[in-house]
Amino acid sequence: MAVRDVLSRFDITEYCVVPVKSEFVIYPHKLENLSFRHETAIVCLFSYYVNSYPADAVLSRYAACPDYHRIVGGVLSDVCEKLRALYPDFGFSYYTDDSPYSEKDLAASGGLVIRGKNDIALSEKYGQLFFIGEIVTNAPIEHEYRTPPSCCESAPCLRACPTGAISERGFERARCLSYISQKGGREFTDADAALFRRARYAWGCDICLNACPKNRALPDTPLWALHDISPYISTDEIGGLSNREYRQKYRGRVFAGRGKAAMMRNLIHLKEKSKWNF
Ligand code: SF4
Ligand code: SF4
Secondary structure, three states: HHHHHHHHHHOOEEEEEEEEEEEOOOOHHHHOOOHHHHHHOEEEEEOOOOOOOOOOOEOHHHHHHHOHHHHHHHHHHHHHHHHHHOOOOOOOEEEEOOOOOOHHHHHOOOOOEEEOOOOOOOOOEEEEOEHHHHEEEOOOOOOOOOOOOOOOOOOOHHOOOOOOOEEEHHHHHHHHHHHHHHOOOOOOHHHHHHHOOOOOOEOEEEEHHHOOOOOOOOOOOOOOOHHHOOOOOOHOOOOOOHHHHHHOOOOOOHHHHHHHHHHHHHHHHHHHHOOOOO
């Protein structure tokens, strides 16, 4: 049985197999005490697209997902088990988000994704709505490369962005609402507050994603656990919680780690601007 067959059993069709290079390492401390040499990475994409996602969502799509580390990690763990049976003399382990490597660079090295003009990874089949996970191994697995997708000429993401973070000159992260919303702390700087007033999301920002033609007519994610979305959150819902209770309640969600103060700050800013009735 080939690696492709193992992956397809788990509905993983978007993947590449690439050599692991030192230039991909971003967290060297995570490479201490490895039990085998990471020579090859099987980089996989996991769509989180759900067609029924509400247009008035307060949370961006990825923030509305349940704990994807657990869900994607569970799939990769099962894939590793099958691969160990195929290659019993070699090591296999997996990462999703907690990787020592730049996952986007690993995926891009195999042609699986490119960096879109909005700085979000873009793939052929899943647009920009996917998580990345990878299996690393020292098994002699043949490399597999994809033909990279490309950005569109008309670039509607540029015109859609409410803060001018995307331009022909490139992407300016400091102006991106997704980046600003994810900062820790109780208060924004004046500059961040001025930009955040243009937000319509309490966490993340899907405005350029919604404008991008590559994110239309996508198939629903085959991972049914990712259909269990929670697109809303409110001051009423979290106001009475201690920070500890907040982290516990939203454990595994992408915004939980920043603590309650950051989410309250965002919600209150939106509420004050009367953008939404929180
Ligand atoms: S996520 Fe929002 S703020 Fe950031 S580039 Fe896209 S549209 Fe602009
Ligand atoms: S709208 Fe076009 S230019 Fe912008 S990210 Fe999507 S494909 Fe790329």
